[in-house]
Amino acid sequence: MARIDLDLAHSYRPNPQQDSDYALLPLKMTFEDGGAYALLGPSGCGKTTMLNIISGLVQPSQGTVSFDGRDVTALSPQQRNIAQVFQFPVIYDTMTVAENLAFPLKNRGVPADRIKARVGRIAEMLELSGQLNQRAAGLAADAKQKISLGRGLVREDVSAVLFDEPLTVIDPHLKWQLRRKLKQIHHELKLTLIYVTHDQVEALTFAEQIVVMSQGRAVQVGSADQLFERPQHQFVGHFIGSPGMNFLPARWRAGVLTVAGQDLALDAPGLAAHPTLTLGVRPEYVTLAAPGAANALRARVARLQDVGTYWLVTAALGDQRVRLRLPAEAVPPAEGSEIGLQLLGTHTCFYGADERLIEEARA
Numbered sequence: 001m002a003r004i005d006l007d008l009a010h011s012y013r014p015n016p017q018q019d020s021d022y023a024l025l026p027l028k029m030t031f032e033d034g035g036a037y038a039l040l041g042p043s044g045c046g047k048t049t050m051l052n053i054i055s056g057l058v059q060p061s062q063g064t065v066s067f068d069g070r071d072v073t074a075l076s077p078q079q080r081n082i083a084q085v086f087q088f089p090v091i092y093d094t095m096t097v098a099e100n101l102a103f104p105l106k107n108r109g110v111p112a113d114r115i116k117a118r119v120g121r122i123a124e125m126l127e128l129s130g131q132l133n134q135r136a137a138g139l140a141a142d143a144k145q146k147i148s149l150g151r152g153l154v155r156e157d158v159s160a161v162l163f164d165e166p167l168t169v170i171d172p173h174l175k176w177q178l179r180r181k182l183k184q185i186h187h188e189l190k191l192t193l194i195y196v197t198h199d200q201v202e203a204l205t206f207a208e209q210i211v212v213m214s215q216g217r218a219v220q221v222g223s224a225d226q227l228f229e230r231p232q233h234q235f236v237g238h239f240i241g242s243p244g245m246n247f248l249p250a251r252w253r254a255g256v257l258t259v260a261g262q263d264l265a266l267d268a269p270g271l272a273a274h275p276t277l278t279l280g281v282r283p284e285y286v287t288l289a290a291p292g293a294a295n296a297l298r299a300r301v302a303r304l305q306d307v308g309t310y311w312l313v314t315a316a317l318g319d320q321r322v323r324l325r326l327p328a329e330a331v332p333p334a335e336g337s338e339i340g341l342q343l344l345g346t347h348t349c350f351y352g353a354d355e356r357l358i359e360e361a362r363a
Contacts, residue, residue: 001192002159004031008063010049016061023049025216026062031160031194033068036186038195038203041213041239047196048164050213054194055082055162067159084162085152088169089144093137097128100136101150108155122150125185141169146178153185160192167202179205200240212236228282229347234355237280243312246286246322248343250279250350257344260317262297264344276353283312285347286324288333289340296340301333315341 009026016022024046031037031054039047052058053065056077064073072080083104091100101119110118123129126146131139136147145166152161163182167175183206186193197203203210204224212220212227212235220232231237237245251258252271258264259279271277289296299315299322311326313333322341326332333339350358 001033001190002067003033003069004054004160004192004194005029005066005069006050006054006063008053008060008065010053010058010060010062019216022216024053024060027218029211029218029221031192034190034192036183036193036195036206036208038197038207038210039213040197040200040203040210042198045213046216047211047213051084051162051164051194051196054160055084056080057084081157081159082162083152083155083158083160085148085164085166087165089141089148091136091144091147091151094135096133096135097123097139097143097147098132100147101128101132101154104151104155108157118154118156122154125153125188126150126181142171142174145169149178149182153189153191156189158191160194163193163195165197166195167197175202176205182206200242204240212239214239230357231280231349232357234278234280234351237282237349241282243283243323245280245282245349247351248279248317248320248322250277251275252277259297259343260320262317264295264297266344268350270358271350274350274352274358277358278351278355279343280349280351281343281345281347283323283325285345286322287342288324288326289342291338291340293340293342295344296342299339299341301335301337301339304332304335315339317341 006029010024011022105115214235227240257266299317302316303314305312311332
């Protein structure tokens with residue numbers, strides 16, 4: 001395993017002049033030895049480019065890649081000792097499951113007894129033990145991708161195992177099981193794993209640290225709790241959560257916070273330096289109050305949805321909309337009824353004109 005340090009930028013265009021010319025804007029990042037990481041973001045945000053730069057499939061146009069302090073920028077994936085699992089299965093159909101799993105070890109001259117033991121362990125982890133003697137050609141796509149995962153995990157000497165959206169072809173009802181399996185495998189084998197996905201559930205289930213990416217930037221690195229509770233950027237608040245964070249334009253003056261034309265008492269002098277301000281609060285942390293209650297905003301129920309595990313209420317404050325979640329067993333307010341909304345509390349976030357969190361400002 002290896003500690004991986006990135007200090008780089010990358011453009012697929014010669015002589016990039018502006019941010020939009022870059023697939024990856026300048027960044028410095030460290031992946032610790034033995035860590036489980038996810039690169040999370042929408043299509044085109046740069047996550048696969050970063051993965052391919054780590055693996056050596058792409059050489060950065062600027063900067064360096066280091067493994068355990070050694071510059072590997074010019075080295076191939078083989079020289080970096082990387083295992084990579086792609087979106088679609090990469091296996092040998094004419095070989096059995098056991099032969100496919102053993103192939104990376106045989107190529108490196110590992111003794112037969114060690115190959116047998118390692119293949120058996122990985123097959124058991126991926127629930128392939130009963131299929132070891134079957135030819136891969138006759139297996140379903142799910143099983144083939146399990147083999148592909150196993151081929152990436154079977155080597156003990158790799159610097160890191162990289163996954164590029166490996167569960168895309170997996171049947172939906174098996175995805176949850178495989179995510180949990182990968183997490184279990186990480187705990188048992190202590191491999192350095194880096195996993196690319198656009199699916200927040202996959203990232204939050206699998207990874208210890210998540211790199212949220214947008215338009216070539218790594219906008220926040222943190223645990224699932226950190227991303228949910230204190231998004232460092234409005235994009236993170238929007239992208240993480242179901243539904244995402246509410247954002248409302250606001251103004252603070254001398255102890256009064258004005259939101260949607262209504263005033264709330266708020267002692268937050270750290271907001272004074274920010275004439276352009278956005279309040280962010282997750283639907284889980286918006287609470288109902290009686291209309292006219294102290295420090296509550298007057299609103300009207302615009303839409304009520306029964307999601308099954310909770311009620312999703314959309315409330316109108318003039319031309320602004322706020323969503324809140326109520327427990328499934330709660331009696332929700334009727335559509336069109338007037339309600340009060342409590343937005344301020346320890347979970348409230350404030351963002352400046354650059355859409356970044358104002359750290360010194362808390363409700």
